[in-house]
Amino acid sequence: MDIKKYQRDLARFAAERDWDQFHTPKNLSMALAKESSELLEIFQWLTDTQSAAIKEQKEEMLRVSEEIADVFIYLVRLADKLNIDMEAAVARKMEMNSAKYPVELAKGNAVKYNRRKRRSG
Amino acid sequence: MDIKKYQRDLARFAAERDWDQFHTPKNLSMALAKESSELLEIFQWLTDTQSAAIKEQKEEMLRVSEEIADVFIYLVRLADKLNIDMEAAVARKMEMNSAKYPVELAKGNAVKYNRRKRRSG
Amino acid sequence: MDIKKYQRDLARFAAERDWDQFHTPKNLSMALAKESSELLEIFQWLTDTQSAAIKEQKEEMLRVSEEIADVFIYLVRLADKLNIDMEAAVARKMEMNSAKYPVELAKGNAVKYNRRKRRSG
Amino acid sequence: MDIKKYQRDLARFAAERDWDQFHTPKNLSMALAKESSELLEIFQWLTDTQSAAIKEQKEEMLRVSEEIADVFIYLVRLADKLNIDMEAAVARKMEMNSAKYPVELAKGNAVKYNRRKRRSG
Numbered sequence: 096m097d098i099k100k101y102q103r104d105l106a107r108f109a110a111e112r113d114w115d116q117f118h119t120p121k122n123l124s125m126a127l128a129k130e131s132s133e134l135l136e137i138f139q140w141l142t143d144t145q146s147a148a149i150k151e152q153k154e155e156m157l158r159v160s161e162e163i164a165d166v167f168i169y170l171v172r173l174a175d176k177l178n179i180d181m182e183a184a185v186a187r188k189m190e191m192n193s194a195k196y197p198v199e200l201a202k203g204n205a206v207k208y209n210r211r212k213r214r215s216g
Numbered sequence: 217m218d219i220k221k222y223q224r225d226l227a228r229f230a231a232e233r234d235w236d237q238f239h240t241p242k243n244l245s246m247a248l249a250k251e252s253s254e255l256l257e258i259f260q261w262l263t264d265t266q267s268a269a270i271k272e273q274k275e276e277m278l279r280v281s282e283e284i285a286d287v288f289i290y291l292v293r294l295a296d297k298l299n300i301d302m303e304a305a306v307a308r309k310m311e312m313n314s315a316k317y318p319v320e321l322a323k324g325n326a327v328k329y330n331r332r333k334r335r336s337g
Numbered sequence: 338m339d340i341k342k343y344q345r346d347l348a349r350f351a352a353e354r355d356w357d358q359f360h361t362p363k364n365l366s367m368a369l370a371k372e373s374s375e376l377l378e379i380f381q382w383l384t385d386t387q388s389a390a391i392k393e394q395k396e397e398m399l400r401v402s403e404e405i406a407d408v409f410i411y412l413v414r415l416a417d418k419l420n421i422d423m424e425a426a427v428a429r430k431m432e433m434n435s436a437k438y439p440v441e442l443a444k445g446n447a448v449k450y451n452r453r454k455r456r457s458g
Numbered sequence: 459m460d461i462k463k464y465q466r467d468l469a470r471f472a473a474e475r476d477w478d479q480f481h482t483p484k485n486l487s488m489a490l491a492k493e494s495s496e497l498l499e500i501f502q503w504l505t506d507t508q509s510a511a512i513k514e515q516k517e518e519m520l521r522v523s524e525e526i527a528d529v530f531i532y533l534v535r536l537a538d539k540l541n542i543d544m545e546a547a548v549a550r551k552m553e554m555n556s557a558k559y560p561v562e563l564a565k566g567n568a569v570k571y572n573r574r575k576r577r578s579g
Contacts (some may be wrong), residue, residue, distance in 0.1 A: 097218055117382045121267040124255040125381040128491055131252040132374035138242040139367035140359045140568035146242040150298055160267060160300050161235055162298040162308030178283050188285030203234040205503035208240055238503045246502035249370055253495035260488035261447035261480045326382035339460055346493030355566040363501040363509040375495040380484040388484040392540055402542050406551030412529055419513055419525050445476040
């Protein structure tokens with residue numbers, strides 16, 4: 096399914112409930128940040144090993160799936176309310192990232208390019 | 217483009233840079249929350265009117281588009297690292313939301329169903 | 338009560354429960370961000386008028402108070418684990434803010450100084 | 459210095475700049491969440507060992523101190539705008555936590571009491 100189909104489905108869902116009055120860009124940015132933080136709560140006290148082992152825990156995985164879906168839903172809604180073409184935005188950002196993190200410089204190094212640059216010169 | 221295609225493209229991008237060592241579910245949940253919060257900064261001091269008017273400001277809209285793409289990218293990566301089928305997760309959540317917020321009860325009311333229920337008795 | 342007293346009380350609370358193993362700076366930054374986001378949930382669908390009227394709602398105010406306390410507690414713990422003198426850090430930041438936002442330039446203008454500067458020059 | 463003194467100093471700082479119009483509880487909750495997330499960015503790609511070693515990195519420590527101060531400043535402002543006595547709120551929460559996490563049950567266990575309870579019973 097492509098992203099535009101989700102935008103249409105979620106717009107209809109909100110319209111049927113008369114929720115567009117609540118879905119201002121500002122309010123949606125808050126809901127998005129809130130839902131993203133739910134994922135922090137799941138992982139915050141886990142070691143890296145435990146964090147990888149979560150795949151075997153059915154109940155926790157259901158919870159993660161739900162939170163991921165919530166983030167996606169608010170993200171799509173926010174893009175829709177601002178008439179942003181999410182697929183185009185993602186494509187552009189992926190190109191920017193390719194230019195910003197060339198393989199030969201970024202290999203095995205997660206530090207942001209601009210910070211790396213600032214330090215080296 | 218469907219979501220699985222993004223998963224594959226982003227997995228390749230990370231593998232080429234040897235970034236899978238950094239992309240633990242825990243770390244990705246942090247990056248996701250951080251990028252979501254960038255959107256808060258854009259809207260935090262704006263009135264609702266100003267927040268709607270942002271559509272006319274080219275520079276701000278570019279910034280919003282970039283942040284939305286960043287959130288999407290980390291979200292897709294997180295789902296991928298946990299072998300979560302994002303499309304299935306979103307479909308399930310949309311069904312849950314339909315059941316949780318029936319049109320006749322949720323119309324014009326943004327309060328969460330469980331809280332509404334708790335209050336009404 | 339001064340902040341250092343809170344640091345000591347919270348350090349003892351964690352030590353008694355053998356929680357220092359969980360309270361790495363990284364984990365505490367996650368818990369802090371999570372608790373901050375709980376406040377977003379309270380305000381996300383409210384208009385500015387409703388957001389001001391929350392002062393009259395006893396149940397909501399209790400919830401806000403609890404979340405504010407949670408943020409404070411994790412913030413103090415994080416500072417403590419990194420040996421940061423919070424009072425000195427806040428004093429320094431307040432001086433920086435005074436220099437960054439001089440009254441005559443910042444009056445009635447919430448835009449960040451660096452962004453304002455970038456635009457005007 | 460006690461927390462009420464910070465409330466007064468920050469209230470005066472905002473009043474001098476005519477910033478109370480921006481400092482609604484809703485807007486302050488956004489600024490608070492944004493600043494908390496800045497700390498995520500600092501720790502997101504670090505291992506636990508690296509996260510502990512940050513204490514030796516002067517530049518990073520300055521950055522952490524600044525972000526901690528920012529979180530504190532917005533937290534105090536939010537409490538002040540809602541007439542919340544932060545010291546009382548923190549004292550009450552610390553008592554609640556003592557009752558919720560008794561030493562003999564919580565020792566070496568970071569899982570939330572309510573979740574632990576749900577599972578065991």
